[in-house]
Amino acid sequence: xxxxxxxxxxxxxxxxxxxxxxxxKTAMRLCLHLLKQDAVVAESxxxxxxxxxxxxxxxxxxxxxxxxxxCEICANPKRDHSLICIVEDVRDVMAIENTAQFQGIYHILxxxxxxxxxxxPNDLNIEFLIEKVxxxxxxxxxxxxxTTIEGDTTNFYIYKLLKNFPVIISTIARGISVGxxxxxxxxxxxxxxxxxxxxxxxxxxx
Amino acid sequence: xxxxxxxxxxxxxxxxxxxxxxxxKTAMRLCLHLLKQDAVVAESxxxxxxxxxxxxxxxxxxxxxxxxxxCEICANPKRDHSLICIVEDVRDVMAIENTAQFQGIYHILxxxxxxxxxxxPNDLNIEFLIEKVxxxxxxxxxxxxxTTIEGDTTNFYIYKLLKNFPVIISTIARGISVGxxxxxxxxxxxxxxxxxxxxxxxxxxx
Numbered sequence: 102x103x104x105x106x107x108x109x110x111x112x113x114x115x116x117x118x119x120x121x122x123x124x125x126k127t128a129m130r131l132c133l134h135l136l137k138q139d140a141v142v143a144e145s146x147x148x149x150x151x152x153x154x155x156x157x158x159x160x161x162x163x164x165x166x167x168x169x170x171x172c173e174i175c176a177n178p179k180r181d182h183s184l185i186c187i188v189e190d191v192r193d194v195m196a197i198e199n200t201a202q203f204q205g206i207y208h209i210l211x212x213x214x215x216x217x218x219x220x221x222p223n224d225l226n227i228e229f230l231i232e233k234v235x236x237x238x239x240x241x242x243x244x245x246x247x248t249t250i251e252g253d254t255t256n257f258y259i260y261k262l263l264k265n266f267p268v269i270i271s272t273i274a275r276g277i278s279v280g281x282x283x284x285x286x287x288x289x290x291x292x293x294x295x296x297x298x299x300x301x302x303x304x305x306x307x
Numbered sequence: 308x309x310x311x312x313x314x315x316x317x318x319x320x321x322x323x324x325x326x327x328x329x330x331x332k333t334a335m336r337l338c339l340h341l342l343k344q345d346a347v348v349a350e351s352x353x354x355x356x357x358x359x360x361x362x363x364x365x366x367x368x369x370x371x372x373x374x375x376x377x378c379e380i381c382a383n384p385k386r387d388h389s390l391i392c393i394v395e396d397v398r399d400v401m402a403i404e405n406t407a408q409f410q411g412i413y414h415i416l417x418x419x420x421x422x423x424x425x426x427x428p429n430d431l432n433i434e435f436l437i438e439k440v441x442x443x444x445x446x447x448x449x450x451x452x453x454t455t456i457e458g459d460t461t462n463f464y465i466y467k468l469l470k471n472f473p474v475i476i477s478t479i480a481r482g483i484s485v486g487x488x489x490x491x492x493x494x495x496x497x498x499x500x501x502x503x504x505x506x507x508x509x510x511x512x513x
Contacts, residue, residue: 104404106372106379106397109359116352120337129398131326135356136363136372143360146322147353150341153315154349157342166312166342173312191312192335198310 110136164209164226166191174198174206181205183240187230187259189213189252193245205243208233213251214258222258230259234266241269248275274299316342370415370432372397380404380412387411389446393436393465395419395458399451411449414439419457420464428464436465440472447475454481480505 105111110132117128135143159165160172167173174180174194184205188194194207210225233239242263246252260270276294277286286294311317316338323334341349365371366378373379380386380400390411394400400413416431439445448469452458466476482500483492492500 104401106400107359107363107374109355109363109374110372113355113359116355119348119352121340122333122336127328129401130328132359133396133398134327135360140360142325143356146325147357147360149315149319149322150349150356151353153313153319153338154341154346154353157313157315166316168313168315190339192339194312195310195335 163207164211164229165194165207179204183238184243185230185233185239185241186243186245188245189247197245205241210246210255213246213249213255215251225255227259227262231262234263234268239268241271244270244272369413370417370435371400371413385410387446389444390449391436391439391445391447392449392451394451395453403451411447416452416461419452419455419461421457431461433465433468437468440469440474445474447477450476450478 105114110129113132113135114125114128117123117131118125123131135146156168158167158170160167160175161170162175163172165172165174169176175182181204185208186197186203186205187208187210188197189210189212191209194209197203197207208226208230210227210230212220212225214220214222214225234242242259244256244259246255256272263270274297275290276297277283277290283291311320316335319338319341320331320334323329323337324331329337341352362374364373364376366373366381367376368381369378371378371380375382381388387410391414392403392409392411393414393416394403395416395418397415400415403409403413414432414436416433416436418426418431420426420428420431440448448465450462450465452461462478469476480503481496482503483489483496489497
């Protein structure tokens with residue numbers, strides 16, 4: 102794509118196409134859409150991005166994105182502060198919150214260990230997690246990272262650091278998704294679901 | 308998606324997901340990307356959108372997007388101002404400009420007639436085109452709209468308005484794409500390409 106009819110459009114296309122998954126053609130389509138709409142649409146979009154980036158805070162306890170220094174979850178006295186769920190990023194927090202099945206608090210790592218992408222343990226919020234387990238009354242740590250090599254590596258790294266502390270370390274259950282048919286399940290998942298079978302009573306939805 | 312950890316993020320996700328082809332999950336991914344990058348990335352993006360929407364102009368001659376009242380193409384005295392190519396939007400101008408095969412000027416309709424989307428002839432820049440043909444020395448009009456029902460309808464509508472004026476009305480050639488194999492071409496295109504066959508000498512690339 103060359104010969105932009107306007108430097109203003111060219112600048113916006115270049116900025117938009119720096120976003121993941123958006124190429125120059127998509128960016129151009131988005132710009133033309135914004136130009137066709139009322140001015141207020143583009144203004145709201147531009148301003149909301151500027152405002153978000155300028156005023157965003159991170160919870161000083163769990164590193165969740167927040168509008169204040171302590172996120173709503175960590176500030177909630179009704180939640181169990183001795184139960185910490187370790188997740189990769191804020192989308193995982195939102196996904197777990199939507200299940201309404203978790204009453205503890207979170208700890209956001211900010212990623213997983215990935216040598217290919219150059220992310221080591223020191224790039225993640227691991228040190229502060231260890232401090233928390235040392236200094237606070239933590240009863241259980243639930244590892245809820247992706248089942249990828251990177252996620253498993255990170256799980257194991259944290260497990261090694263924590264295993265000598267008096268804290269239960271668990272991981273979320275891996276198994277056949279609710280509604281899935283057995284014959285289409287991959288053998289690793291099916292195998293794990295047999296090894297880690299649970300009492301039938303526990304499978305009943307309360 | 309509910310339970311956003313931050314109203315600021317929620318606002319940006321809502322604005323981004325108003326763009327065509329971007330849903331809430333993609334919008335969230337884009338926001339997290341912007342938050343991970345240096346602040347300058349989000350600032351450039353937000354400001355470029357605001358600046359574009361505020362300062363954009365449309366060429367008063369051809370309705371192309373422009374940084375000034377007359378676009379670069381219309382302002383170029385070396386182009387043939389008696390040869391007008393009619394296109395739907397600015398992306399078509401860019402596509403044709405990239406071929407470097409057209410030396411005339413453009414007229415941007417701003418869409419095509421589409422009863423389903425509620426776009427009638429009065430919503431397009433057709434009236435001013437007729438004025439141009441009436442008042443200026445226009446030699447040829449090239450119709451370069453999409454080969455859709457809407458494009459063909461628009462072509463025919465404009466043809467009817469212009470056919471009594473002393474101007475050549477042509478359309479871009481429809482045929483088998485360069486590099487395509489005949490057996491995979493649809494029969495309408497193949498049929499048209501036989502009816503509208505050209506002298507062999509004309510097919511040689513100059």
